[in-house]
Amino acid sequence: MTVTLPGSVGAVVVLILVLAALAGWRRAEPEDLTGWRRERLVDFHVWQGRSTARETWDHPDAPVLVTIPAGSYLQGSPATETERFPDEPPQRPVSIPQPIAVGKYPVTRGEYARFIEDSGYRPQTVCRGYAGETELLPRWHFSWRRPGFEQTNEDPAVCVSWYDAKAYVDWLSRRTGKTYRLLTGAEWEYAARAGTRTARWWGDDPARGCDAANGADLTAKDRFTDWEVANCRDGALFTSPVGSYHANAFGLYDMLGNVWQWVEDCAPDSQAGETCSGRVMRGGSWHSNPRYVRSAVRRVDAAESGYAAYGIRVAREP
Numbered sequence: 650m651t652v653t654l655p656g657s658v659g660a661v662v663v664l665i666l667v668l669a670a671l672a673g674w675r676r677a678e679p680e681d682l683t684g685w686r687r688e689r690l691v692d693f694h695v696w697q698g699r700s701t702a703r704e705t706w707d708h709p710d711a712p713v714l715v716t717i718p719a720g721s722y723l724q725g726s727p728a729t730e731t732e733r734f735p736d737e738p739p740q741r742p743v744s745i746p747q748p749i750a751v752g753k754y755p756v757t758r759g760e761y762a763r764f765i766e767d768s769g770y771r772p773q774t775v776c777r778g779y780a781g782e783t784e785l786l787p788r789w790h791f792s793w794r795r796p797g798f799e800q801t802n803e804d805p806a807v808c809v810s811w812y813d814a815k816a817y818v819d820w821l822s823r824r825t826g827k828t829y830r831l832l833t834g835a836e837w838e839y840a841a842r843a844g845t846r847t848a849r850w851w852g853d854d855p856a857r858g859c860d861a862a863n864g865a866d867l868t869a870k871d872r873f874t875d876w877e878v879a880n881c882r883d884g885a886l887f888t889s890p891v892g893s894y895h896a897n898a899f900g901l902y903d904m905l906g907n908v909w910q911w912v913e914d915c916a917p918d919s920q921a922g923e924t925c926s927g928r929v930m931r932g933g934s935w936h937s938n939p940r941y942v943r944s945a946v947r948r949v950d951a952a953e954s955g956y957a958a959y960g961i962r963v964a965r966e967p
Contacts, residue, residue, distance in 0.1 A: 682759065685759045685802050686709070689709045689759070690709050692709075693706060693708075693709040696713070702716075705750050707825040707826075707827055708824055710760065710764075710767070711760075711821055711829075712754065712963055713753045713754070714750040714751060714753060714963075714964075714965065715750070715751055715752075715899065715901055716749070716750045716751075717748060717749055717839075717843075717899045718748050719745055719746055720839065721745065722742075722745075722838070722839050722846075723740045723741070723743075723846065724741055724742075724743045724835060724838055724945075725737060725738050725739060725741060725945050726848070726943070727740055730848050730943075730945070731853075732848060732939070732940045732943060734946075737945060743839065745836060747966070749840070749967070750966065750967045751832065751836075751840050751899075751901060751962065752962040752963045753892075753900065754805070754891035754892055754903060755805035755903050755907060755908050755961060756806050756962065756963065757802060757803055757804065757805060757806060758793070758806045758807075759802030759803065760806070761793060762806075764817050764820050764821075765793075767820070767824070770813075770816050772792070772793065772808075772810070772813050773953070774792070774793075774808060774809070774954070774955035775953070775954065775955060776791040776792055776793070776808035776955035776956065776957065777954075777956045778791030778795070778796045778797035778957045779796065779798055779957055780797055791808060792808050792955075793808040793809060793813075793955075796957035797957055798886075798887040798888075799887075801890060803890040803891060804888045804890055804891070805888055805891055805907055805960045806908075806960055806961060807888060807908055807955075807956070807957045807958060807959060807960055808956065808957055808959065809911070809959050809960055810953050810954055810955045810959070811911045811930075811950075811953075812953055813955070814831060814911040817963075818831060818961075818963055821963065828965055828966065829963050829965045830913065830963070830964055830965065831911060831913045831961075831962075831963065832963075833912060833913050833914060834912045834913075834914040834931065834947065837910065838944055840901055840904060841897070841901075841904040841905060841931070841932065841944045842897075842944050843898035843899040843901070843904075844898055844899075845898070848943045848944065849905060849942065849943055850897040850898070850904065855879040855880075855939035855942060856879050856880040857881070858879065858905070858906075858942070859881035859882060859883040860895055861894050861895045861905070862903070862905040862933070863883060863885050863888070863889045863893070863894060863903070863906040863935045864878075864879060864906040864933055864938075864939060864941075864942040865877070865878045865879065865936060865938050866879040866880075866882055867879075867880065867881065868882050868884055868885060868886055869886060869935075872886060876938065878939070879942075885935060886935075887935055887957075889935070891903055891907070903932075904932060905944070906935065906937070907932075907934060907935055907960075908932070908958055908959060908960030909930040909931065909932055909933065909937075909948055909956070909958055910930055910931055911928060911929075911930045911959065911961060912929050912930060912931055915927065915928065916929055916949040925952065927950070927952070928949070928950065929947050929948070930948045930949075930950070931946070931947060933946065934958035934960075936957070936958040
């Protein structure tokens with residue numbers, strides 16, 4: 650028997666079915682991490698056999714950490730830094746009184762997928778991803794699983810909001826029994842500079858950084874012809890596997906470039922505390938023109954926002 654619905658009712662039914670289908674698609678199939686976990690366990694056991702005092706690896710699911718020493722530095726950019734933005738705060742001395750264990754790399758897609766799998770966490774992040782435009786725009790189907798370009802499990806996780814980053818470090822703390830957190834902005838800049846006073850840890854010239862950071866360069870210019878880029882070529886158009894470039898003097902990789910990294914700080918013009926609506930990230934990304942790939946630069950976005958260039962770096966007390 651065929652049942653015919655009135656036009657308006659039929660339209661509503663179709664809309665409900667479409668929305669249900671889209672909701673199911675957004676949930677997406679679980680990641681198959683069997684191979685990743687097997688390789689990770691092997692790497693963990695190998696690392697345990699050759700571990701050093703500077704490195705910490707609490708659990709196969711957790712990122713590797715590097716302990717950086719206590720010290721002091723000048724935070725911010727001097728007036729003589731040619732790429733300095735007018736609203737960048739003046740330099741000030743900052744002390745880091747205790748050593749800090751910092752993620753050797755940004756959190757990878759595999760590490761983030763393991764968090765999702767184990768915790769059952771469901772991000773509510775609205776992600777701006779890549780759909781062929783020069784600018785990355787919001788689409789309902791963009792997520793950390795599908796940022797608009799292909800990634801491996803060794804690429805940095807993207808489309809991560811500040812709330813997602815906080816959920817991730819909370820899960821790490823439960824998983825390992827250690828207290829993980831995000832870096833503060835002051836800690837992040839100290840770690841990124843690694844004792845340097847130049848605009849970037851390798852110097853002032855962005856063109857000398859194609860072996861040090863994945864930012865927008867001539868490789869990107871081939872595709873995004875109107876972008877402002879560094880005059881060098883690294884071969885990476887989007888994200889690259891973590892650790893593909895040189896480490897800074899503290900042994901930290903991708904402190905500049907590849908992905909912006911959320912820090913704990915509330916934006917200066919946002920309400921402080923848990924209700925803070927604007928949060929800070931540091932470091933620039935694959936999508937950033939050279940002026941943004943500097944140690945002093947800050948980016949602010951809504952705490953719930955994601956982007957195909959927003960990621961995480963973790964910290965914990967040694």
